[in-house]
Amino acid sequence: MTRLIDPPPELTVELDPQGAPGRITGEALRGDAVPINRWLVDQDWWDQPVRREYWKVLISETLLAEIYQDLATDRWYLERLYD
Amino acid sequence: MTKPFVELHCHSNFSFLDGASHPHELAERAAELEMPALAITDTGGVYGAVRFMQAARRLGVRPLIGAELEIDGDPVRILARSKRGYSQLCRLLSHAHKEQPKGEARTDLATVTRHNQDLFFLTDTDRDGRLAELQGALGRDRVFVELVNHLRAEDSWVMAQRAGMARRHRAPLVATNQVRYHAPHRRPLHDVLVAIKHKASLDEVRGQLHPNAERGLKAGDQLRSLFRDYPEAMALPFELAQDCDFDLDFRGVRFPGFPVPEGETPFSYLYRLTQDGARQRYHPITPAVAQRLQRELEVIEKTGLAEFFLINWDLMRFARENGVPGQGRGSAADSIVAYVLGITRVDPIEHNLLFERFLHEEMTSTPDIDIDFSTAHREKVIQYIYDKYGWERTGMVCNVVTYRPRMAIRQVGKALAFPPDLLDRLAKSVDRWFSEGIEDSMGFELPRDIIGSHTWLQFIKLCQEIQGFPRHLSIHVGGMLVTGEPLVDIVPVEPATMEDRVVVQFDKNDVEDLGLIKMDMLGLRTLSVVAESLEMVERETGVRLDLDALPLNDPEVFEMCSEADTIGVFQIESRAQMMTLPRTRPNTFNDLVVEVAIIRPGPIQGNAVHPYIRRKQGREPVTYPHPLLEPILRDTLGVILYQEQIIEIAMAVGGMTPAQSDGFRRAMTRHLNRVEMSSLKEGFVKGCLANGVTIEVAEQLFSAVEGFAAFGFCRSHAAAFARTAYETAWLKLKHPAAFLCGLLNNQPMGFYHPSVLVEDAKRHGVTALPVHVNHSDVRCLPEPGRANTFRLGFNYLRDLGEEGRLAIVEERTRTGDYLSFTDFLERLRGAPLNPRAVRNLVMVGAFEGLGQVRRELLWDWQERTHGIGLRRKLQSQSELRLPAQAPALPALTEVEKTRLEYRISEVSTGKHLVHFWRTRLEEKGVVNSREAMRVRSGSRVRVGGLVITRQAPGTAQRIRFFTLEDEFGHVNLTIYPDVYKRFRREAAQPILVVDGVVQRQDGVWSVLVDNIEALSGAAKEHSRSHDYK
16 A cells, blocks of 8 residues: 655655665655665656656665655655555 | 667657657767667658668768567567668568558568568567567567666566566567657657647647656666666677678669660660761761760760660650650750750750769769659650569659648647647748748737747747658659669568559658669649640641751840740749849840859859849950859850859869869858868869969969859759740740640649730730630630630639530530530530539630620529539429520629639630729829839839739848739839838738839839738739749
8 A cells, every 4th residue: 555645745865875865854754765766757848847756765674655856946755655 | 898888779750750850860969979880760661761871871870770660569670680681671661561551561470570581670578478479480589678768667677577578588688768869858849749649739648658758869878777787788789780780782783674685785775876866966976076975975884874874765765756745954964965865955065065064984873864744744754664664673752741830830739739729820820931930930919928938939949840850751753763673672662642653761862872763754834835835836837846946046036035025934934034134135045044044042142143244234344263264154254153164163273083073063062161161172272283373363263163152053954944945935926825825724833823924915916715615625725717816725714624624525526516505504414514614604704605695694594403513414304494584684894704704714815904993093193014114213103903923032131022913014013021011911912002113224123112002892812923932
């Protein structure tokens, strides 16, 4: 089961030397992240452009989460949690 | 060392609507990314292969040729390993296009197994069974599994699954990026193309679009991290590319083989034919002729082109024997061999034409022999070639239809969900007169909320990007490819609309670049006009005129041309020509050749026209940049005008060989950068110095050549066209009625509307007779027994089709003249004449000659038969009514009759339309064209008339040129942009009254307009204008 978090809460993310999310701090999610998958979304350029870099990360070896960085503002958000 | 990465799956915009970059852009990007090779794999074809190959070779990138083909519903990339593999691919693609909707290709695995030598196959299937099938049919070592990582959420998982499947089947893996554009900034355009393909808006096809912009061409370094777990898939494409190396060079098989008599070689046969031809053309054969023949034949032998000449000779022989008018144009007219073989009609010795422009020893491509045939007969010649060389070796060259502004606006706008009415207005207002940019050409104010918006800016950018993108293939009407090997081994073929005809996937430039033989059979309606006029003259006089024997020195013809009395004359009838002729006053054939070559945008913009005019008028001395140039430039009064002259200068002064000179000429006519130009100059100057020319003069000469090279025109082409110009002028002068009929019967053609041709003939004393049910023929003809008189044919009657025309004439020929309208209706019952055609016949007065009045006939007909056409027979007695007495209807006035004739026949055999407006025009103070001609230069004048041409040439900085016509002649108008802007709406009306100042020079005059009024009450149907860019 997954849970979509709407509206997505903002996160503070520190990157590791490879540029992947390392440490995450925020009210909604905190802990050390291990990246599992990464993908890019860049669509609706003609309307309301959405440009995001998504990461699926394992937090503190127990919690699976989908977070993204909005590439227009460089801000990070939590989108989904895996129960 | 890491092997470089090579992309093996790449669509260009020749994947019609599934590729957003030109082939050359892909090649350039590959070079930037230091990719050693790149494959092109367009959907269903190799349409872009030749240009891709050339661009890639130029940039040092090895081009791999392939295509994507749907096999059993599953797209597979196929790459050619060798030339043999390429031929297999061509056969496969040809098969796949058979019996499919236009532009679509699909096949099955069984067919592929029959043509799979030297090919590699790339699949992205995820089905075990399918992979096994492909391997079983095509060979395990030739089927490669594509791994793709576009940074989508599911990609890493899909890759792992697919790699697992490949390992189970021991199938090699290749990483590809399934490229759709050369760089990410083209992604929006690719999305738009997808929307266009689905005929929907971007919102509606959101689900079909790629979720990001990752399908560009990527460098190995960029991809390596994405394929971290599959290093073998990153390395293998390079190895495959190493294995694919071949060039598309078909020079060895370019000739279909020309049958020659026993004991002859193609060259010995050609030699014999040229000797025979020379004896016919020249009496006697002078040493100059013999030497020239010898020189040309030597070059033809060395270049191995004898068969090529024989093929063209044979073609013209067929045309002559079958009464098809035809003549060579272009640089072929530089050749005496082409002349004595009857391919061209201009004597290169008499007109001083240079063979080296056409052919020289070092030429690697096949020279161009373009032949004009009468449009009406061209199909006969095409059929002959099919029959002669066989269906297997003959095909029509394709023409790639590309995006133009109007289509771009409609389709891009639809994708962006612009309202249809706005798009309609935008597309319609793309003023055809200008092409400098879509936004500039909008003819109306845009809604404020749209202009400047983000979407609007995107729209403009996308419209610009899509310009020139290939949209689909069409057939090139006159370009044929004839090959020595079966066509399907050289190029894929697709079925053409016409049964049993095929169109090849290469256009004419591709064919030329491959060194293949193409025959350019162009349609020239003027040749149909000349042929038809000659037949009419023969019918009238019993004498068959031989235009080949026509001396080109009749002073009356030159006088006529000098007076710009050239409406209907080939090449010299345009407004620009008519404004120059009275100033240059051509009095020899050579002057006419100059005239054809000089009145074109290049020389006009390059200021070559004025020096020539001044010298021709004797106002300026004829000088030469150097005495050595005198013999070369004598014919053009010291002005460099012809490409042949540039070659001659390079040979005579620059000391170059013919091949070097032709290369020099080609290089000079291209846009060169400073470095290229200076290296060219260095070579030229060095040659001059060796020839004893001083460095100052050499540099001066180079500048002179440089200034004119950009618009140099092929002299032989000008000479060929000037000959036709002379012949048509001669026909107009000596046989005006027959010539007019020829022109009227071969419309649309030329610069003017048919009514302008008729009015011009009337002013020259030709009597025009209206349509008559018993005297008119299918086409317009001179009236038998009446000199200088012609009768409008049934082809000038709206809504009466060819079948209807024939039915009327055939019935009349069979049974005799029609006695009355009733007799006509009875005898043609069941004939293909619709109600509008019958009504038009009545209303144009076709029965008036039988004493029957139009309105009453129409009333009577409608009463009796409900006005149904003749095609449907009366169903029952109930549809017939007894003849009723028509009520007394007022007779038609003369103006009504003229208007009817204009509406139905588009011309007036009676008075000019403006005649009926004359009183109103006089009330407005308008002077007629004859009086206006006498108004002093600089004086104000008010003129009026029917607009017959509107022009906005690109060379004239948005100045517009209109021509008005009245019952006495023409008035030329010049309209500056500010004036046009103020009176734009009025200027579009058919009859205008304008004020302005008369400008006059050397017998040429026009009115510089400052005010335009439209004459109210002049209906749109009177519009007779031909509007030009």
